[in-house]
Amino acid sequence: MKLQCLNKFTRLIETIREMQSVIVAYSGGVDSTLVLKAASMADLQSILAVTGDSQSLPRDELLFAKQMASYLNVPHRIIKTEELEDENFSGNPPDRCYYCKKELFGKLKEIAFKENFSYILDGTNADDIKDFRPGRRAGAEMGVRSPLLEVGLGKREIREISLELGLPTYDKPQTPCLASRFPYGQRITAKELEKVEKAERFLKNLGLKELRVRNHGEIARIEIMPEEILIFKDEEIRTETLRFLKSLGFKYITLDLQGFRSGSLNE
DSSP, X not given: OOHXXXXXXXXXXXXXXXXXXXXXXXXXXXXXXXXXXXXXXXXXXXXXXXEEESTTSOHHHHHHHHHHHHHTTOOEEEEEOOGXXXXXXXXXXXXXXXXXXXXXXXXXHHHHHHHTOOEEEOOOOTTGGGSOOTHHHHHHXXXXXXXXXXXXOOHHHHHHHHXXXXXXXXTOOOOOOGGGGSOTTSXXXXXXXXXXXXXXXXXXXXXXXXXXXXXXXXXXXXXXXXXXXXXXXXXXXXXXHHHHHHHTTOSEEEEOTTOOOTTGGGO
16 A cells, blocks of 8 residues: 555544544445445444435445445444435435435434434545535535545545455445436436436446446436447347337437546536
């Protein structure tokens, strides 16, 4: 491990150790997994990983979070969140993520109060402040700590440290919630979320790793890595993809020639 990364990781553990008892908002992603790993090494009085489960979370990701918490030998709890019932979220405004995080962090605060946890931690890192992240406002309002950000760890360093620690998340693709697949202003429903989840699972089963299926109503816009676009030269794969996505209710199936890029709906 590079000296700079080692120093930051040591500071991360020390920062968390001072908190004594923490709840980690745990998604199973590379960032929150490193926070959870560091917390497990910090000799805390108590630690609890909590995953918010809703229609916006793919079932595969929920299962992975369960497996990783078990792998790290950390107590794990799954709670139901109901952001889809909030018109401020389901109406899909540009600050949609604020209402989602407000719902999650509000429930975590209740657990922290009832069970005497000192702090709630999330996986916000030093690179996230460069992007449009309205959910950070909810964290600030709720007093949530972001230890990766506090010690200045960015995504590349987080992956490097995760690899050195043997964490299977070191090369895990970013997996934002399914609501991020909808253009702002297009209503988010449980049915449409399920369509996106099933479409993406189908494409992953073809061997594609980094991808999104953007839901534009009747149109499914597929984003995959540019070097993988030629997979659709195969007539059988193209035919099966069309058949399956149309069976979900999409009328038009398109392939974005720009390829996969995180946050393309913010363009």
